[in-house]
Amino acid sequence: MIDDAQRTVRDLGEFGLIDALRAALPPETVAGDRLRLGIGDDAAIWRPTPDAEQVITTDSLVEGVHFRLDWTDWASLGHKTLAVNLSDIAAMGAWPRLAVLSLGLRGDERVADLERFYHGLGRLAAATGTLIAGGDIVASPTALTLHLTALGDLPDGQALTRAGAQAGDLIAVSGTLGAAAAGLRLLSLAPASPQRRATTALALIASHLRPEPRLRLGHVLRQHGASAAMDLSDGLLGDLPKMLQASQVAAEIDATAIPVAAAVRALFPDDWFALATRGGEDYELLFTAAPPVMATIVSEAAVIGATVTTIGAVQPQVPGHPRLTLRQPSGEAQAIEGGAFDHFRAGY
Amino acid sequence: MIDDAQRTVRDLGEFGLIDALRAALPPETVAGDRLRLGIGDDAAIWRPTPDAEQVITTDSLVEGVHFRLDWTDWASLGHKTLAVNLSDIAAMGAWPRLAVLSLGLRGDERVADLERFYHGLGRLAAATGTLIAGGDIVASPTALTLHLTALGDLPDGQALTRAGAQAGDLIAVSGTLGAAAAGLRLLSLAPASPQRRATTALALIASHLRPEPRLRLGHVLRQHGASAAMDLSDGLLGDLPKMLQASQVAAEIDATAIPVAAAVRALFPDDWFALATRGGEDYELLFTAAPPVMATIVSEAAVIGATVTTIGAVQPQVPGHPRLTLRQPSGEAQAIEGGAFDHFRAGY
Numbered sequence: 103m104i105d106d107a108q109r110t111v112r113d114l115g116e117f118g119l120i121d122a123l124r125a126a127l128p129p130e131t132v133a134g135d136r137l138r139l140g141i142g143d144d145a146a147i148w149r150p151t152p153d154a155e156q157v158i159t160t161d162s163l164v165e166g167v168h169f170r171l172d173w174t175d176w177a178s179l180g181h182k183t184l185a186v187n188l189s190d191i192a193a194m195g196a197w198p199r200l201a202v203l204s205l206g207l208r209g210d211e212r213v214a215d216l217e218r219f220y221h222g223l224g225r226l227a228a229a230t231g232t233l234i235a236g237g238d239i240v241a242s243p244t245a246l247t248l249h250l251t252a253l254g255d256l257p258d259g260q261a262l263t264r265a266g267a268q269a270g271d272l273i274a275v276s277g278t279l280g281a282a283a284a285g286l287r288l289l290s291l292a293p294a295s296p297q298r299r300a301t302t303a304l305a306l307i308a309s310h311l312r313p314e315p316r317l318r319l320g321h322v323l324r325q326h327g328a329s330a331a332m333d334l335s336d337g338l339l340g341d342l343p344k345m346l347q348a349s350q351v352a353a354e355i356d357a358t359a360i361p362v363a364a365a366v367r368a369l370f371p372d373d374w375f376a377l378a379t380r381g382g383e384d385y386e387l388l389f390t391a392a393p394p395v396m397a398t399i400v401s402e403a404a405v406i407g408a409t410v411t412t413i414g415a416v417q418p419q420v421p422g423h424p425r426l427t428l429r430q431p432s433g434e435a436q437a438i439e440g441g442a443f444d445h446f447r448a449g450y
Numbered sequence: 451m452i453d454d455a456q457r458t459v460r461d462l463g464e465f466g467l468i469d470a471l472r473a474a475l476p477p478e479t480v481a482g483d484r485l486r487l488g489i490g491d492d493a494a495i496w497r498p499t500p501d502a503e504q505v506i507t508t509d510s511l512v513e514g515v516h517f518r519l520d521w522t523d524w525a526s527l528g529h530k531t532l533a534v535n536l537s538d539i540a541a542m543g544a545w546p547r548l549a550v551l552s553l554g555l556r557g558d559e560r561v562a563d564l565e566r567f568y569h570g571l572g573r574l575a576a577a578t579g580t581l582i583a584g585g586d587i588v589a590s591p592t593a594l595t596l597h598l599t600a601l602g603d604l605p606d607g608q609a610l611t612r613a614g615a616q617a618g619d620l621i622a623v624s625g626t627l628g629a630a631a632a633g634l635r636l637l638s639l640a641p642a643s644p645q646r647r648a649t650t651a652l653a654l655i656a657s658h659l660r661p662e663p664r665l666r667l668g669h670v671l672r673q674h675g676a677s678a679a680m681d682l683s684d685g686l687l688g689d690l691p692k693m694l695q696a697s698q699v700a701a702e703i704d705a706t707a708i709p710v711a712a713a714v715r716a717l718f719p720d721d722w723f724a725l726a727t728r729g730g731e732d733y734e735l736l737f738t739a740a741p742p743v744m745a746t747i748v749s750e751a752a753v754i755g756a757t758v759t760t761i762g763a764v765q766p767q768v769p770g771h772p773r774l775t776l777r778q779p780s781g782e783a784q785a786i787e788g789g790a791f792d793h794f795r796a797g798y
Binding site for chain 2: 106107108109110111112113114116119120122123126127128130131132133134136137140141142143145146148150151154156158159160161162163164166167168199200202203204206207208209210211212213214216217220221223224225227228232233234235236237238239240241242243244245247249251253255
């Protein structure tokens with residue numbers, strides 16, 4: 103047994119740590135009338151005035167942990183630094199407004215490369231109406247670090263959270279899953295490997311390097327009354343349990359209904375299912391809605407060119423029963439453990 | 451001469467880099483109706499509604515660059531991580547509302563130490579009414595990195611900036627200067643050195659480890675009509691030229707008027723003036739105001755226990771003449787070069 107005073111971050115893990123650190127703060131600093139949602143969700147919800155809501159989110163990318171400069175180009179890295187934050191804003195049904203960026207630089211980076219980073223970031227900012235409002239540049243001698251905080255707002259109504267799923271709701275995801283995880287796997291293979299030389303390889307790698315935040319779909323979800331939403335960053339089977347936990351419900355999903363990118367199945371016949379459900383970095387939206395609302399969302403999503411696939415249903419939670427059940431093609435029901443990606447227990 | 455394509459961050463320096471990167475962004479992403487102030491100041495000013503203003507600031511602390519774990523205790527580090535951001539908010543005359551924190555952890559940190567970090571941060575948050583709204587925890591294998599973004603607001607009126615100084619205004623600073631730089635110097639000396647054993651040493655070290663954001667004074671400045679303000683992070687002679695540049699004015703200050711902490715003079719008889727004017731990390735407020743306004747500010751500052759010292763006057767800028775002149779005790783006028791601390795040209 104580990105002495106409490108000697109316990110390290112790695113012993114406790116990322117999720118235990120968040121709870122411990124939240125508990126170390128005075129209670130009046132973690133909740134307040136104007137803070138509708140604080141520590142624990144992907145973004146905070148703040149009321150600048152009694153009638154308006156803002157969402158605030160922050161994400162960091164660390165060289166060697168979240169990216170490798172020999173695997174990404176600089177413009178894609180700039181795109182992704184903003185995109186992963188905008189994905190959190192999309193999941194809440196908000197519009198991004200501004201971002202501040204803190205760069206930790208070794209000092210030997212080429213200015214031309216950083217300009218490419220800003221081109222990639224700026225192109226996505228312009229396309230999404232996000233202002234780059236400033237930031238901070240500091241020395242970070244051992245690793246390039248990128249920290250972005252984004253602010254979104256909702257001129258009318260309330261932000262979507264992961265806490266609103268109700269028994270009887272349907273569960274759906276946007277797009278297809280597994281492409282980003284497969285892209286990352288491809289980058290780790292030798293350039294001459296058969297998979298790397300497949301015609302679909304570049305598209306999968308692009309899914310990893312340049313995720314697209316689902317902002318318009320998030321707006322559709324909120325407008326038409328989805329009950330809960332979050333973005334998929336840690337894989338469907340890592341993230342869905344978080345939503346169920348936050349909503350205090352259970353769910354069953356159908357393995358055959360999960361929309362796996364076809365190229366992932368083709369290139370990775372042995373572990374396409376793990377890539378699609380545990381691989382992470384999909385940045386698609388996972389959401390729930392009552393059946394008539396879901397029908398509306400599916401057709402409205404089509405109008406904006408987004409695909410939505412229903413994969414299961416929300417159930418009441420029953421003490422002693424699994425929170426998430428995966429129905430296998432055989433008909434067998436498999437209980438799913440949370441097991442989200444833990445930054446201190448796995449590597450890049 | 452360096453080939454442009456090969457130029458590195460270190461070749462260009464921090465301030466040239468900010469300009470280059472700003473220029474790499476599409477123009478519509480760096481300015482907008484609702485963004486009163488963007489890249490270039492310490493904080494951005496955003497209008498969530500037509501009548502309200504928010505200020506947003508971000509600052510990063512990197513192990514080995516901004517702090518050393520053998521020189522600081524964890525609670526002080528938590529305090530400072532929040533304090534340096536709140537200082538930017540104080541300089542704008544705003545009140546802090548919430549903060550999001552991104553921690554980059556190696557994984558071998560003791561949880562008990564991180565709890566101490568949160569205690570220090572939480573105590574300052576509670577004292578200043580700042581909510582800790584969330585954040586992000588990532589792996590940062592080579593150095594502990596701390597990135598905080600703080601949001602402040604102004605229920606009434608406009609935020610102070612560094613761009614409003616007018617010829618004829620007086621220039622003042624709060625508190626005394628040089629203590630934090632002297633404290634840092636002391637930490638670098640052997641524990642048995644005479645300076646480290648001086649009775650004033652601990653207070654100077656505390657000034658370095660636990661700066662106090664001047665929030666109430668910032669509010670007084672804004673309420674009574676100071677024309678420009680900024681916080682002193684890079685030393686008076688590094689920061690004042692930035693204010694003069696932003697305001698398009700010149701200034702003369704009186705060397706004998708600069709309020710140097712007495713212990714700094716006593717312990718460092720050879721370079722107390724450099725510590726007080728170039729040392730940095732004072733986190734006092736530097737501001738300008740018309741003479742009758744300054745008189746009011748001086749007396750209102752006394753009411754809240756803050757000291758304010760007038761050190762010079764703003765002058766019209768004259769092409770070919772120095773932007774900042776320092777009047778020496780001998781009566782000699784010395785032109786001051788900007789020379790702010792550049793993170794890529796100096797070490798901790």
